[in-house]
Amino acid sequence: MPILKIQLHKLTIIIFSLLFFSYSVFAHPHTFMKYKINYLFDAEGLSGFKVTWEFDDMFSMVMLQDYDINKDRTFSKDETALIKKEAFDHLIEYNYFSKILINGQIFNVNVINDFSIKLANEVIVYKFTIPCHVKALSSPKKIEMFAYDPSYFIDVSMQDQGISYSNHDNFEINHSIKNIPGYAYYHKQIIPNVSVLNFRKKS
Amino acid sequence: MKKILLFIIILFLSVCFSANPFNAEKEQNNDAEIKKGIASYSTVALRNLSQMQLKLRNRISRLTRKIKKEKSVKLIGTIILIAFFYGLIHAIGPGHGKTITATYFLSRSSNIRTSILFANALTFMHSISAIFVVFTVNVILRSTYSKSFAGIETISKKISYILIILIGIYILVKSILNLINHKDRKEQALREDLRTSLAIGLIPCPGTTIILLFFMSLKLFWLGMLVILFLTLGMAVTLSVVGIVSILFRERILNILEGTKFNIELTSHILEIIGAAFIIILGTLLFLTVF
Numbered sequence: 051m052p053i054l055k056i057q058l059h060k061l062t063i064i065i066f067s068l069l070f071f072s073y074s075v076f077a078h079p080h081t082f083m084k085y086k087i088n089y090l091f092d093a094e095g096l097s098g099f100k101v102t103w104e105f106d107d108m109f110s111m112v113m114l115q116d117y118d119i120n121k122d123r124t125f126s127k128d129e130t131a132l133i134k135k136e137a138f139d140h141l142i143e144y145n146y147f148s149k150i151l152i153n154g155q156i157f158n159v160n161v162i163n164d165f166s167i168k169l170a171n172e173v174i175v176y177k178f179t180i181p182c183h184v185k186a187l188s189s190p191k192k193i194e195m196f197a198y199d200p201s202y203f204i205d206v207s208m209q210d211q212g213i214s215y216s217n218h219d220n221f222e223i224n225h226s227i228k229n230i231p232g233y234a235y236y237h238k239q240i241i242p243n244v245s246v247l248n249f250r251k252k253s
Numbered sequence: 254m255k256k257i258l259l260f261i262i263i264l265f266l267s268v269c270f271s272a273n274p275f276n277a278e279k280e281q282n283n284d285a286e287i288k289k290g291i292a293s294y295s296t297v298a299l300r301n302l303s304q305m306q307l308k309l310r311n312r313i314s315r316l317t318r319k320i321k322k323e324k325s326v327k328l329i330g331t332i333i334l335i336a337f338f339y340g341l342i343h344a345i346g347p348g349h350g351k352t353i354t355a356t357y358f359l360s361r362s363s364n365i366r367t368s369i370l371f372a373n374a375l376t377f378m379h380s381i382s383a384i385f386v387v388f389t390v391n392v393i394l395r396s397t398y399s400k401s402f403a404g405i406e407t408i409s410k411k412i413s414y415i416l417i418i419l420i421g422i423y424i425l426v427k428s429i430l431n432l433i434n435h436k437d438r439k440e441q442a443l444r445e446d447l448r449t450s451l452a453i454g455l456i457p458c459p460g461t462t463i464i465l466l467f468f469m470s471l472k473l474f475w476l477g478m479l480v481i482l483f484l485t486l487g488m489a490v491t492l493s494v495v496g497i498v499s500i501l502f503r504e505r506i507l508n509i510l511e512g513t514k515f516n517i518e519l520t521s522h523i524l525e526i527i528g529a530a531f532i533i534i535l536g537t538l539l540f541l542t543v544f
Contacts, residue, residue, distance in 0.1 A: 078302075078343070078346035078347045078460075079303050079306065079346070080458075080459040080460040080463060081459075081463065082303065082306075082307045082310075106307060106310065106311070107310070107311055107314040107315075107467075108310055108313075108314050108463050108464060108467040109463055111314075111466075111467045111470045111471070112463055112466045112467060112470065114470065115466065115469075115470040116397035117397070136397065172318075202299075202347070203459070205303040205306075205307070207300075207303075229296070234296070236347075239295040239296065239299060239347075240295070240296050240299055240300075241296040
């Protein structure tokens with residue numbers, strides 16, 4: 051009987067592991083995307099985010115096949131506009147896969163600028179800017195940001211050395227990457243790596 | 254049997270709880286901040302799974318580009334072997350009807366041969382649907398993947414979920430009748446099993462679609478089909494394991510109950526009814542997500 055008990059115990063763990071992994075059916079990652087954030091500053095404080103998305107090789111080839119109409123392995127103005135229209139603009143419903151919080155308050159991404167697309171090392175790279183003005187004061191302001199696909203169709207992860215800053219010389223900056231369980235998504239199964247930036251005016 | 258169990262445990266639990274082998278140092282730092290809890294384990298597990306898949310997929314694409322330059326049987330062999338492992342790991346992640354498969358075999362009397370058949374029918378249908386989508390988009394609609402896939406996927410999801418609900422209702426009614434008439438369900442069981450697996454598999458696998466389109470873009474359609482075949486076999490192995498584990502679990506429970514005051518026949522019928530109800534509920538919840 052002890053052997054039976056051990057086997058049953060193991061089987062129980064396996065069964066629960068299976069059910070646990072499977073409870074959200076038909077939605078595991080089929081595409082992979084790595085992202086970078088460049089925090090943009092102006093004289094007043096934060097002015098926005100320059101976001102870079104880099105897709106995996108296979109998905110990139112599918113996009114190239116679909117949208118590189120003249121087959122020159124670059125994306126012309128018209129081809130970029132077509133991609134934006136057919137495969138990007140609808141992401142406004144998902145805040146362009148971006149979760150941004152300013153001092154704990156959610157910032158909805160309704161506008162993006164400077165959308166561009168290029169092929170680099172056989173992978174497709176999107177770049178765009180999210181305007182977001184946060185005035186710097188003498189007390190710190192806290193910005194939290196991460197990219198994610200709530201449906202987990204795309205596995206989104208932050209690129210190594212994925213955080214950078216522009217025109218930040220006038221400000222005191224403190225940055226860290228944290229796993230914040232409160233921001234877990236996809237049925238609370240995935241805890242994201244969150245870019246946490248605290249900044250204030252240099253005294 | 255012990256070896257099989259050990260293999261299954263290592264396969265699933267190592268994925269759940271091990272550190273990321275591809276990015277160990279960085280992940281260790283990040284994971285240190287994750288609070289202990291179910292979400293933290295699933296985060297690590299899903300991260301590991303996705304990193305493994307990405308690595309295997311990148312290797313497939315790298316080797317495929319190489320094959321364009323030098324035709325080599327060894328390279329083809331390596332690609333299809335990687336595709337097999339990719340399929341195996343891909344199916345461990347959320348999806349591919351594991352919940353329904355586990356519920357199905359937990360709730361009804363079955364055997365290992367049937368579960369393997371069930372898994373293969375489901376995964377092959379899953380891949381055939383994906384091939385059908387590629388054919389529809391490229392040949393019939395002459396459209397782009399990005400534009401058309403979502404629409405086709407939604408339609409096939411609706412059909413599949415309705416079929417799952419109908420099958421659940423059918424099994425439920427039949428189980429209740431069997432309970433009333435004290436009938437064994439073994440007659441026509443295989444046909445029922447196949448119907449269920451084909452209905453679940455009707456939803457096209459987007460991953461398979463992307464891989465096939467990738468091979469087509471490199472003008473390597475037949476190699477792509479070969480890769481899909483082995484990828485599907487890999488997925489079938491994982492799903493077969495799910496079915497087998499569920500059958501073993503059910504048998505263990507019933508064996509334990511055999512020496513007690515529980516009525517095994519009644520318990521078996523009740524399990525079947527609960528399983529059918531669960532399939533109906535799951536099918537309904539899934540159907541609601543499409544809207």
